Amino acid sequence: MPAEAPTADHAVIDCAELVVRYGPLTAVDRLDLLLRAGEVVALLGPNGAGKTSTVESLEGYRRPASGRIRVLGLDPLADHRALMPRIGVMLQRGGVYPVLGPRRVLRLFSAYYDRPRDVEELLELVSLDAVAMTPWRRLSGGEQQRLSLALALVGQPEVVFLDEPTAGVDPEGRRAIRKVVADLAAAGVGVLLTTHELDEAERMAHRVVIVRSGRVVASGTPTELATTGAGESVSFVAPPGLDVDDLGARIGAAVSEAEPGRYRVDAPATPQLTATLASWLAERDATMTDLRSGRTLEEVYLDAVGGTGAGTGAGPGDGIAGTER
Amino acid sequence: MRAFSAQVRAETFMTLRRGETLLLTVGIPVAFLLFFTTVHVVPTGVRHPVTFFVPGVLALAIMSTAMVSLGIATGFERGYGVLKRLGSTPLGRPRLLGAKIVTVVLVELVQAAVLVPVGYGLGFHPGGGSRTPGSIATASLEALAVAVLATVAFGGLGLALAGVLRAELNLAVANGLYLVLLLAGGMVVPVGKLPAGLGALARVLPAAALSDGLHAALGNGASVPLEAWVVLAAWAAATPLVAALTFRWE
Numbered sequence: 013m014p015a016e017a018p019t020a021d022h023a024v025i026d027c028a029e030l031v032v033r034y035g036p037l038t039a040v041d042r043l044d045l046l047l048r049a050g051e052v053v054a055l056l057g058p059n060g061a062g063k064t065s066t067v068e069s070l071e072g073y074r075r076p077a078s079g080r081i082r083v084l085g086l087d088p089l090a091d092h093r094a095l096m097p098r099i100g101v102m103l104q105r106g107g108v109y110p111v112l113g114p115r116r117v118l119r120l121f122s123a124y125y126d127r128p129r130d131v132e133e134l135l136e137l138v139s140l141d142a143v144a145m146t147p148w149r150r151l152s153g154g155e156q157q158r159l160s161l162a163l164a165l166v167g168q169p170e171v172v173f174l175d176e177p178t179a180g181v182d183p184e185g186r187r188a189i190r191k192v193v194a195d196l197a198a199a200g201v202g203v204l205l206t207t208h209e210l211d212e213a214e215r216m217a218h219r220v221v222i223v224r225s226g227r228v229v230a231s232g233t234p235t236e237l238a239t240t241g242a243g244e245s246v247s248f249v250a251p252p253g254l255d256v257d258d259l260g261a262r263i264g265a266a267v268s269e270a271e272p273g274r275y276r277v278d279a280p281a282t283p284q285l286t287a288t289l290a291s292w293l294a295e296r297d298a299t300m301t302d303l304r305s306g307r308t309l310e311e312v313y314l315d316a317v318g319g320t321g322a323g324t325g326a327g328p329g330d331g332i333a334g335t336e337r
Numbered sequence: 338m339r340a341f342s343a344q345v346r347a348e349t350f351m352t353l354r355r356g357e358t359l360l361l362t363v364g365i366p367v368a369f370l371l372f373f374t375t376v377h378v379v380p381t382g383v384r385h386p387v388t389f390f391v392p393g394v395l396a397l398a399i400m401s402t403a404m405v406s407l408g409i410a411t412g413f414e415r416g417y418g419v420l421k422r423l424g425s426t427p428l429g430r431p432r433l434l435g436a437k438i439v440t441v442v443l444v445e446l447v448q449a450a451v452l453v454p455v456g457y458g459l460g461f462h463p464g465g466g467s468r469t470p471g472s473i474a475t476a477s478l479e480a481l482a483v484a485v486l487a488t489v490a491f492g493g494l495g496l497a498l499a500g501v502l503r504a505e506l507n508l509a510v511a512n513g514l515y516l517v518l519l520l521a522g523g524m525v526v527p528v529g530k531l532p533a534g535l536g537a538l539a540r541v542l543p544a545a546a547l548s549d550g551l552h553a554a555l556g557n558g559a560s561v562p563l564e565a566w567v568v569l570a571a572w573a574a575a576t577p578l579v580a581a582l583t584f585r586w587e
Contacts, residue, residue, distance in 0.1 A: 071425050072424075072425065073421070073424065073425070073587075093427070093429065096425060096426060096427045096429075097427040099425065101422070101425040103418060103421065103422055105418070106417050106418035106419075106422075107417070107418040107419055107421060107422030108417070108419065108422065109347070109351060109414070109417075109419055110413075110417060111351055111354055111355075112347070112351070116347070116350075119343070120343050120344070120347045121426065123339050123340050123342075123343030123344075124340045124343075124426045124427050124428045125426075125427060163422075167426075167427070
C-alpha cells in the first residue's frame with residue numbers, strides 16, 4: 013500500500029479528450045488523465061479497454077485521432093526528439109535483442125543517454141547480477157520483465173511508463189518491482205502503469221483509474237474508490253445460504269448475497285444496523301467473519317467494468333473531473 | 338557519437354555472433370570459390386575460371402551481406418519489438434540506420450579480406466596480369482563504386498522486405514531471392530550462358546549488373562559497361578526509397 017499521496021503539484025502527464033482509433037474501432041474514447049511528479053497512477057481495466065493504446069499515445073507511438081497530450085509539457089509526436097531522453101518505457105513484452113544479455117544491453121542503452129544510471133547498480137536493483145551475461149532469450153519471463161524495467165530506468169527518466177510490469181512475474185519479483193516503483197515515486201518521478209490485476213494496482217498506485225471501452229469509468233485513491241458510496245452500503249461475510257429476504261425485512265433495507273457467503277446490505281452503516289444484523293445472525297447461530305462499510309476494490313472494479321455504472325463516480329479530491337458521461 | 342559507436346559495436350557483435358550469418362557471408366562464398374575453380378562444372382568461357390569466379394563470389398558476398406543478412410536480422414528485430422523499443426529512446430532512426438550501414442561495410446571488408454587472398458592463392462590475376470599500375474588503380478576505383486552502388490541497392494531491397502513482411506516470411510523470401518539471383522545473377526553462371534529470355538530479364542536485375550561490373554573491373558580488364566552503371570544506379574535510387582516509404586517499425 014503506498015504510504016502517502018504525492019506532494020508535488022507539477023503535472024508531468026496532461027492528457028485531455030484523447031481519442032485513438034484503429035479504422036472503424038475506437039480504442040480510446042475521450043479519455044482524460046493527469047499525473048503529477050512523484051505520483052504513481054495505475055490504469056486498470058480488462059483486456060481491450062484501451063490501456064495500451066493510451067500509454068502508447070503518450071509515448072509517441074500512436075497518432076491520436078483527436079485530443080491534447082502533454083508529457084513534461086511536450087507533444088510526444090511533434091517534440092519527439094526532445095521528449096525521448098526524458099521518459100522511460102517498458103513495453104508490454106519483448107523489445108530486447110534476443111542474443112544480448114542484461115549487462116550488454118543495459119550498457120548499450122546507457123550509451124543513448126547523457127546522464128545514464130550506473131549499469132552495475134541497475135543490475136543489482138532488479139536482481140539480475142547473477143544472470144548478467146545470459147542472453148535475453150534464455151532468461152525466465154520474470155527476468156525478462158525486470159530487464160525491461162531496468163531499461164526503462166537507465167536514462168534517469170522524469171516519467172516512466174510501465175505496460176503490465178508484473179505480468180508473468182513471480183511474487184518475489186513483484187515485490188522487487190513494487191519497491192522500484194515506490195522508490196521512483198519517492199524520488200519525484202511520475203509513474204504511469206497499466207495492469208488488469210486489482211491487487212497490483214492497489215499495492216503500487218497512489219491513484220487508480222479504471223477504464224472500460226476506452227473511457228474512464230472510475231478513479232481515485234484505492235481507499236476513495238472502496239469507500240465510494242460507503243454511506244449507502246455495508247457488506248459482510250457469513251455462512252452462505254442465509255434467508256436474505258427475512259434479514260432485509262428485519263433491517264428495513266434490501267439485502268443480497270453477491271456470491272456465496274458474501275452479503276451486501278443497501279443501507280448506511282449505523283450502530284443500529286450493526287446491532288440488528290448481529291442479533292439476527294445470533295438467532296441463527298451464524299458467525300460473521302468480516303464486516304465493512306463500503307465495498308472492496310474488486311467490487312468497485314467489477315461494478316465499473318461490468319457496465320452497471322452505479323456509484324462509480326470519481327472520489328472526492330480527485331484530479332480527474334467528469335468521469336461519468 | 339557515443340550512442341552511434343555503441344550501436345555499431347552492438348550490431349557488429351550480434352552479426353558476427355550469428356553462426357548462420359558467417360556461413361552465409363563468408364563460408365558459402367569461400368566454398369563456392371574453392372569448389373568451382375577446382376571442379377570445372379560451369380562453362381565460364383574464359384581460360385582461367387578463377388578470373389571469372391573471384392569477381393563472381395565478391396558479388397555474391399555483397400548480396401549476402403547487404404540484402405540477406407541485413408534484411409533478415411532487421412526483420413527479426415522488428416518481429417521481436419526491438420525496433421519499436423528503440424523508437425522510444427534518444428537513439429533515433431538516422432543513427433540506427435547509420436550503424437547498420439557501417440556494420441554492413443565492416444562485414445564486407447572482412448569478406449574481401451578473406452576472399453581476395455583465397456583468390457590469389459588459386460591463381461587469380463586481375464585483367465589476366467597484363468595491366469599497368471594506372472589501369473589497376475582505375476579498375477579498383479570502378480570496382481569500389483560498383484560495390485557501393487550494389488550495397489545501397491541490395492541493402493534497400495533487404496530493408497524493403499524486412500519492413501513489410503512478417504519475420505519468418507521475410508526470411509523465406511530473402512533466402513529464395515538470394516538463390517534466384519545467385520543462379521541468374523552472373524555470379525557462378527555467366528549471364529551469357531542463360532537462356533535468352535532469362536538472360537534478358539537477368540540483365541535488368543541488380544545482381545547481374547553487380548557481377549558484370551565486377552567482372553569487367555576485376556576480371557577481364559574492360560571498363561564497366563554503361564548498362565551495368567545504369568541498372569545499378571536505378572536500383573540504388575529505387576530500393577531505399579521504397580524501403581523508406583513502406584517500412585513499418587512495429
